[in-house]
Amino acid sequence: MSDTTNEKSGSGWLSRLKRGLAKSSAKLSDGITGIFTKRRLDAASLEELEELLIAADLGPSVAAKLAESLRKRRFEKDIAPEAVRGALAEDIAQILKPVAKSLTLDPAHRPHVVLVVGVNGSGKTTTIGKLAHYWTGQGKKVWLAAGDTFRAAAIEQLQIWGERTRTPVVAGASGADSAGLAFEALEKAKAANADLLLIDTAGRLHNKANLMAELAKIARVLKKLDPAAPQDCLLVLDATTGQNAIAQVETFRQIVPLTGLVVTKLDGTARGGIVVALAERFGLPVVAVGVGEGADDLRPFEAEAFAQSLVEG
Numbered sequence: 001m002s003d004t005t006n007e008k009s010g011s012g013w014l015s016r017l018k019r020g021l022a023k024s025s026a027k028l029s030d031g032i033t034g035i036f037t038k039r040r041l042d043a044a045s046l047e048e049l050e051e052l053l054i055a056a057d058l059g060p061s062v063a064a065k066l067a068e069s070l071r072k073r074r075f076e077k078d079i080a081p082e083a084v085r086g087a088l089a090e091d092i093a094q095i096l097k098p099v100a101k102s103l104t105l106d107p108a109h110r111p112h113v114v115l116v117v118g119v120n121g122s123g124k125t126t127t128i129g130k131l132a133h134y135w136t137g138q139g140k141k142v143w144l145a146a147g148d149t150f151r152a153a154a155i156e157q158l159q160i161w162g163e164r165t166r167t168p169v170v171a172g173a174s175g176a177d178s179a180g181l182a183f184e185a186l187e188k189a190k191a192a193n194a195d196l197l198l199i200d201t202a203g204r205l206h207n208k209a210n211l212m213a214e215l216a217k218i219a220r221v222l223k224k225l226d227p228a229a230p231q232d233c234l235l236v237l238d239a240t241t242g243q244n245a246i247a248q249v250e251t252f253r254q255i256v257p258l259t260g261l262v263v264t265k266l267d268g269t270a271r272g273g274i275v276v277a278l279a280e281r282f283g284l285p286v287v288a289v290g291v292g293e294g295a296d297d298l299r300p301f302e303a304e305a306f307a308q309s310l311v312e313g
């Protein structure tokens, strides 16, 4: 997903992100005010800050790094909460910058194939719909494949997004072979000279062996038509699950070679800090974040705007 600098830093995107992250930032911002009002930056206040950062899902490793950076900057001095927030936002932006990479379509591959994976309910289908909306808006020819053949509702949901975004959907009956469906979808998208094919998948993690076999089979059959497919494999993570997102990355990266993450449901959760923990732990590109259920609520990930919105609100 790419975007112009203007749109990224424009007020629309920022206010949407800020609104989305309001709960996360309220927790952090109020916590910082509580700790640093009329207090010095010392060992005790830094320890409280570290606890606050852990409670806000940034993870113990990031929390320790941020506290240490602050200690080096201003130890044993008076410091205003605003200054703490500013310093944290800067340091968090540095952690996020290396992973703020948009999804870019490789024009050498028509279509560029994106396999979308993740546990049930993480927001895969919705993310695919939003991506279809974004890329058709960029003038690209997009096709969708309803590879989550396990749930009839998932197929229907993708078809609704297809209608909404005027995007062809390749779907089979509930229970159909998802690899066969992915093959058919790539064949059709190729014949139509599409730019992008987004493939939905099932996310039944309770049977890891089955899921692994299914995703491996999808990748294998796609390669029959394009040896370099899928060009991307995106893991969709629900921010509201907090630290559990870490375990999901660990699991899925053993199943498929992930090229990026999409973090959804950042609106209405106080757990937005998980994005920072994920960035530090895995270094996988965060290609987009979901801040609502609407078609426009998937935005490119921008390190500084995210860091500021998270800490400063």
Ligand SMILES: Nc1nc2c(ncn2[C@@H]2O[C@H](COP(=O)(O)OP(=O)(O)OP(=O)(O)O)[C@@H](O)[C@H]2O)c(=O)[nH]1
Pocket: 118, 119, 120, 121, 122, 123, 124, 125, 126, 127, 148, 151, 154, 157, 202, 203, 264, 265, 266, 267, 268, 289, 290, 291, 292, 293, 297
């Ligand atoms: N608030 C909010 N809701 C979201 C976001 N992304 C997805 N959702 C909602 O989360 C729910 C689950 O999303 P789906 O897209 O169906 O998730 P899925 O991973 O495809 O789930 P399965 O089809 O069960 O595998 C739906 O009600 C979506 O509308 C988001 O960024 N913010």
